[in-house]
Amino acid sequence: MAHGRPTKRRDMFPAAFILPPLVWQASFFITPLVFLVWMSFWRVKNFRLTRDFVTANWERIYNAGFFYDAYVHTFTLATVNALVVSVLAFPAAYFLAFRAGPKVRQLAIVFLVTPFFTSYLVRIYSLQIILAEHGIINSALGLVGLGPITMLSTSFATVVGFLTLTLPLVILVQLLALSQVDKRLMEAASNLGVPPFEAVFKVVIPSAKVGLIMAGTFGFLLSFGDYVSPLFLGGSKPPTLSILIADQVKSGNNWPRASVVAVTMVVTLVAVLLLMTSLAYAKRGKK
Template sequence: MFWGAPPALWQAAFFLVPLCFLIAMTFWSVRNFRLAPDSTLANWNFILTAGFFRNAYVYTFWLSALTALIASLAAFPAAYTLAYKVSPVTRRLMIFMLVVPFFTSYPVRIYSTQIFFSPQGIINTVLAPLGLGSLQVLNTPTGTVVGYLVLTLPLVVLLQTFALSNVSRILIEAAHNLGCGRFRTIWQVIIPSARIGLIVAGTFAFVLAFGDYVAPTYLGGSRPPTLSILIADQVKSGNNWPRASVVAATMILTLMVVMLVMIALAYGRRKGRA
């Protein structure tokens, strides 16, 4: 209890208390552009019944789920190579290279991505002599997903690498001795054994993408808006913090449900096992 008290107090002071204040603010009113403590459900009724909120919610959830899927699939070959195919020295070097992007501010990385995908950027400059036309990525959902991957992919590779590295080599050798090929061993031995880490990696990708504001703003063009952009729009529109708090509370609730479902999927027993 002694050693656990500092982080518990930290979480209470900087997460639970602000969260309770956020929930309370959803019932407040805005009068003459000023917040007024109240106990009204008008903010919830307005946001939850608004078509723009439903569209933004579905759009944000879909892009986040797509990002988690793409990041998980794209990261697996790299993680498998780092876990089983390279020397320990190379593995440490590559892990260090995956950590390096986190030394740089995320908005800076997004601005750098704009240089690659802008109409006169590096990629279109290379494609022009080939006669392939201009690649339109900025101000599209594709641009938003690219920004999400810039944020999440290095982390997913790291988490998958650690998960695969912890799979017992005895199980892999036993599978080979019983006649399993490489792909069957991956599918029936390695992936089930590393299931928890793989699911956690995908969940982290979803959580980070779901709440991101930078990528949909600077790469996606804010149209259509995601939930994070919707929060900013509500604040800018008449200083309506209560409605913005409703959107934020909905996002937090969604992430909690998604995480509980994914944890149950990761730690639940598989069929056919005692």
């Protein structure tokens, strides 16, 4: 009996560290999500929320063509951003992981972290100056007799905003994944006469598959729910789901319909996260 109590205390010690994150998730994610689902069945009467249990909000949103247009547009933009940011981030992450020295790597990490200490909204406003019809890019093009090119209020500008948001994070996640790759595998491939470019696809990418897939997934998740870039760079035309939520709230204070859109977004994000996680660990699980 005397030896049993210390063992129980040691077993409960890790639980003391697990409990706070669980409480946090339950308080600020699960509980609001449950309330959001519940609110989607309320109704608006005389511009005031009324507690009820009706399915009219789900029927109205799911039977509306503008909802499916916004959903496809949002999903497409997020997918494009995930692919583009993954491709753009990989050379930088590869250089930092395999070619750069420790000091260069540390300095690069500082520069990659710095954007997270600045306002995302301010960065988007600065992009307006760069992408505007009389902005920096078009002014430079005008010097060589080109332009102006319309970039603001387009899907291109929205994706540029998404890249501003996600590129530093994706590079850091890819760098972490590539840093775990055994460099002896690269040396063995070189000794066997495998060209460096081919070794990247046959050795590096398969070895860092989990981290690379999750990095791209983060790029999708962050851009799928973003509101700032579609509004200030994309011009809300066509609207994304985040803008659609704001429109539903502004239109007659219709929080229940906005809740339907929000719940749909959350379900989509969770489904994509589970799908990509299973894809990342697929082969490892089989082994």
